[in-house]
Amino acid sequence: MTTRRLDDDRGSAPVEFVLVGTLLTLVLLAVLQLALALHVRTTLIDAAAEGARFAALADNSLEAGVERSRELIATAIGPRYAGDVGAGFGTFGEHPVVVVTVRAPLPMVGLFGIDGALEVSGRAALEPLR
Template sequence: MLRRMRRDDTGAAVVDFVMMSVLLLMLLFGVLQVAVYFYARNVVAASAADAARYAAAESVDVAAGATRADHLVHEGLDEADASSIHCHAALGRDGTSGLPITTVRCTGHVRLLFSPLAMPLTIDVRSSVLKEGRR
């Protein structure tokens, strides 16, 4: 009877299905996590670019650029991720032309959604625009 049970493959399809299902679910969650990360990165990049253009206007204070970027990030992401991303604005000079520029930089972390690990994914985005009106 023991020999017969060793040769019998009844139930092998179920075991194969379970093993493949686990691997496919892990792959699906990995793809979804990458998509969430790139979505968050694009929201932060668009917010920094918009805030830099806003802060580059002649009559706008540079600090208003950081406030605008933070506001746009909070609109585009959920509160848990948006609260860990901070934006800063500064005036500077372009290294090549010497023209004044406004730079908005946003840095922070996005949490892993589909993993029990508490490993954050880092976002660091910078956008620079020529400042209007001053030379």
């Protein structure tokens, strides 16, 4: 009688479906969250590079580059991500460059995450005045 009961697998399909479905749903959500985090990172890198290019022009200042980066970030992702943007001068090789640095939250659940955990920078060659 006990052996017959163990060999009978009636009713196991719904349980297997729930277990496998839950696992696949978690994997899908993890992949989507990773894609969102990479999208945010790529957008921040692009905005920092664009701000550096804008600040490196001969008739612009570092503040103009910072504002350009903030504007691009706020438009693409949201103003929460455009809070900590800074700019300065540096060198790359032996050439002077403008460096724009953006610190933003790392999205962990949707767009909510750890503040200041993601730091990216963009560089552009400084245009000389002649």
